[in-house]
Amino acid sequence: MPTPERAAPDARPAAPGPAAPPDSAVIRDALGVGVAVGLSGFAFGVTSAGAGLGVLQTCALSLLVFTGASQFALVGALAAGGNPLTAAAGAFFLGVRNAFYGLRLSALLGYRASVRPFAAHWVIDETAAVTMAQPDRRTARLGFTVTGLSLYVLWNLTTLGGALGAEALGDTKAWGLDAAGPAVFLALLAPMLTTTVERAAAGLAVVLVLVTLPVLPAGVPVLLSALAAPAVLFVQGRLDQRRPDRGRGGNATGTAHRSDAQEDPR
Template identity: 75%
Template sequence: MAADGTGKPDAAVVRDALGVGVAVGLSGVAFGVTSAGSGLGLLQTCALSLLVFTGASQFALVGALAAGGNPLTAAAGAFFLGVRNAFYGLRLSQLLALPRAVRPFAAQWVIDETTAVTLAQPTRRAARIGFTVTGLSLYLLWNLTTLLGALGAKAIGDSDAWGLDAAGPAVFLALLAPMLKTSTERVVAGLAILLGLGLLPVLPAGVPVLVAALAAPAVLFAEGRRGGRTRQDAPDGSDAPNVSGISDGLDVPDGSEEVR
């Protein structure tokens, strides 16, 4: 049970976190094979997993390189995909409230999976356990399977013949789909897909990813304009819908360990 007798039992948090860490960590094999197939050496491939450690950005980089894209363009696409982790960090820093000495090390583990597990926990204790177990298990397994995939790339041969070139996008979509809970998020994702796929035949490799990133500000701008018109139409503004999606009265009482 949880140490304070409330909330989610620690064992259940560990079980859920390990499930995510193991399931996603195994896909490092696909990254290792794909990276080796794009022309990167063993050390370069392993360094990406050790230092970058964000699967979507890693797959975007090696995918663009494999398609013959400019290295700078490929790196830019990977960078912009990784920027989202900085926003995750802003939220997680409040929920976890880790000591200052630990934060630089914990920052390396701020990714999609650790964020999803952490936000699902009802208390700060459970959030810390979920973040730590997910981050540790995923980091260790991802790097191990990356090494195995890179070493086995030559034995596998042409990764395209095995369909491993599709493993990266498939894993990324599997992680993203459950997070699209609002209509705005689904519209952003749909527009990004249309931009990315539509521009793929006419722009150099790596560039469509950068253009697809414009979907988010475009949709948010359109929603803001629509929300502004709705508030103007309301008699005193009191009937206008809350377009921000943020509810009132979310302050947690002092001393509470509630995370969400």
């Protein structure tokens, strides 16, 4: 009497996780981020000197604060005549986001309690991005260390160079160097604008700033430029609603053809 066939067990191996990249690739990517962003320290040194800060004050900000967005926000507010305490408070709250990065990186890196205070000084946008892109703890630590070290060293060296250069030139506004900071940010942002919607939002933001800058108080044009993104998204949504849905007919036709093909010709 034949025995019933048993179902063969599922011998398929579990899907492997992503393979760890070689150390050379991690170091290359980390150095690329560190060098590219570190060079913008020149712009901060020039901007800070143009805001009235001395070379020692400028360098102290880069050494002790080490978060570019907060540093630019501080010196930008001071250059616009803002209150120093208000400028410092704004820079502080802008840097609070790094604390949320730290919560995630603490679990990824797994440093001892004695090392965490030193590593926390390097927790910024760039180190967080490189670290979280790695598949395991070893490469995460390598990416964090190389990015943080290269960026910290280069940022402080270029800050010093920018501050000394601006001091030697004298009036930075006469040379147009007060626009160095915004120009660097635009240069870093431009390659990331890959879609029509992103480019439209960026262009509208620039127009809003240029139109309102001569007539509104300092800081208000930048806040108004933030309205560019929702405005462009609203227009894009209305256009999508008016555009005829051509995909339905094609999908229905394709489904019908597939159904006919699957019928038994007999």
